[in-house]
Structures are given as C-alpha cells and as structure tokens.
Amino acid sequence: MTQTDATAKARRTRTVAAAVVCGLTVIVGVVLVVVLSQNVVYYRTVSEAVHDRKTQGGDRFRLAGAVVPGSRQPTRNGVNFEVTDGTNTVRVVSQGDPPELFKDSAPVLCEGRWGSGLTFDSDRILIRHGAKYTPPKVDTKHAPKATEGEAAGHAVSTVRAAEPGPERPGPQGQEREL
Amino acid sequence: MERDELLAPIVRRIVGVLTIVSLVALVLFGLWGAPTDEVQGDAQRVMYLHVPSAWLAYLAFFITASASALFLWRRTRADVWDRVAGASAELGVMFTGLALVLGSIWGRPVWGFWWAWDARLVSTALLFFLFLGYCALRRIPSSDPVGAAKRNAIAALIAFVDVPIVHFSVEWWRTLHQKATVFNPQLNPEIHGVMALTLWIGTIAFTLLYVYLLDRRYRLAVLEHGRADVELAHAIAERTGVKAGVT
16 A cells, blocks of 8 residues: 555545534534424423413423322313312313323323313323332221221331331432442 | 453453342342332333443443543553443443333333433433444544544543433423432432332442443454454565564
8 A cells, every 4th residue: 555545545534534523413413403492391380381371372382280180081082181280270181092190190291282262282191200219108998907006007017028128228328328 | 551351350250240140139129129119010110220221321431431531641541541432432322222222111101102302312312322423433444543542532522521411401401201319419319228229239230241341342342453463464464475473
C-alpha cells in the first residue's frame, strides 16, 4: 500500500465517520424536538384541564386523576366513570376495554379530548401506578379466631410468619447506606 | 500498562460460580420468596430483572465514560482503557436493551400498554441507540489507531450525558413511568423488606454477570488485536517472500 493509498483510505474513513455522526445527530435532534415537545407535559391534572378547557378546544391530551369510587358504569362500548384530583371532578366517557388494574381509586391517565357536553371523551386509559411496593395487608376479619383485643397482634404475627428471609430492618438499613 | 487479562484465572472462576449461585437465588426469591405486590399482583415480579438491568446499564456506561476519560488523559493513556470502554459499552447496550424489553413486558399488564412516549422511555431508547452508535463507531477501521481511540473516547463521553437525563427524567418531567423507589431524592426506599432483599440479590447477580462478561469480552478484544498483527505479518511475508517471525 502506497502513502497516497493510505491517505485516500484515511480520508474516506473520515468522511464515512463524519456522515454517520451527522446522520445520528439529525435523527436524535428530530426525535428530541418532535417527541419531547409534545410529551414533556405528558399529562394534565383534572384542575389544570378544567382551567384550560376554553383554550384547549378539541385538541387531544392526557387527563390525570383517580377513579372516584363507585362511579364506574360499564356501557356497550366501554365504561363511564369520574376522575378527580381532590379539587375538581370530571365525568369521562371511555370507549374500549379498560386495563386490568382499572379499579376504584386507581390512578389513571385518560387519552382523549373534551366532548360536546361536560364530559371528557377518552379512547385509551393508562394506569399510572405508584413507586411503593408492599404485600397485601392481612385481613383481620379472616384471621383465626381471637378476641377483639388480640386480633391486631395476631395479624402482625401472621405477616411475620409469612415472610421468609431476614427481618425488615436488615435490607432497608442497607439501602439507606448506599 | 499492557494487560492480556483483566482478572486472574482463579478470580474469574470464583466470579463465574458466584454469578450462577446468585442467579439461582434470584430465581428462587423472585418467583417464590418475595411476596406478591398488593396493587400489581405477580406482574410486579418483573421488577427484580428490570431494575437491576437499568442499574447495570448505568454502571456499564459509567465504566465506559471513566475508561474513556483515562484514555484521553495523556498520563494514564493505555490500550487497556480503550478496550475496557468498548467491552463495557457493549454490555451496557445489552443491559439497556434488557431494561427496555422487560419494562415493556411489565408495562403491558400494569399500565395497559407496551410503550408510552414519555420522557423516561424516550431518553432510555435514546441511550440505547447512542451507545449502539458508539459501538458501530468503534468498528470503523482506521490507519491511525490512537486517533481513532481518542475519537471513540470523546464520543463515549458525549453519549454518557444521557445517563443522568434518564435517571432524573422522572423527577424533571411528568411521566407515565413511576418515580424512583430506592434512589429517590429523599433516599428513603419505599419497598417492603423481602422485596428489597430480592432486588439487591438481583443487583448483585447482574453485577457479577457484568464483571464476568467484561473480563471475557476484554480477553476477546486482546485476541482480536493479536490476530490483526498475525494477519499483517502474514501479508508482509507473502509480498516480501520473507517468512515473518510470529510473536
């Protein structure tokens, strides 16, 4: 291989590398601008949505709140229910099957737009679960027979017995150090 | 500093055995030891793979960035850092891919959908493609190995900027993805004891797996480099008619 060959090859390599980097930069830029500009405000709370209602018009957005217990009414095409953020409550008319974890008090995101009436028309419900993890609490009603005073204590010991492995403070103390 | 192997053979063997033992412990605790989550049910068990995958992706890219910085700094410049950076980035891409796929599998039953265009998911997908691009960049042949390694190191440091963005995306923006449970701003983990223990077993298992694979991938990089030298010697021998001594 002569010196000029090597130089030409090096130049070609540099051109390819520059083209790859430029291409990637453009793709990354487009994804960031298009996707994040639409989704940085991924959802609005019920109060924000009610406040922005006039300016919002028929545009799609995601409405975040908790399902009002007892408000769910199945319809032919989906389900009607109410969502609340504690301050404001909105009636939602939803099409399609809700997800499995759609229950009373479930934190939900409803995708859709304001309807003609006072309702929010949604065609997609997402469950927004929290970041806390815990096993179910032991139901004291179904705990083995005990007098009322002992019931609570008994339930605690049932929980302990059901947990294999070290006691609670062990791993938790470890996490705080890290 | 020139190294043919990262770990001594005895250390490698111990790490390998511990990896298998901890993975078995993870399966036992993940499927049976840990209690079922109150809200999510058994679907929450995906967490014991998804979260360690994401953490190991952070760790792998952190090692890549650190090794790249050590290569760029003239006083510590050595081939070992370039190879560690490359090997760790490939593992980081693997763990990021795992976190994305497992997250998707977890999201389907819990959120109700496979994918959402929220800040956490988009920044993670971006991280995957950034380091995939870095791995591709490393494969571009060059007549100037040191120059190419410098270029790669700079690319790795640029790509690493996305790691803190991924981690803090759930605090900075509104996302469907939940906030951090363990490394939250209050540093107060909100997770039940045995669940937390299982999560740590998973993290230890994946870390051991990472160390083992990093050592193997590094060794492969050294062998690849050696093969290139042998091939060059053969090519010279063919043209000059002189039998080259292969070292």
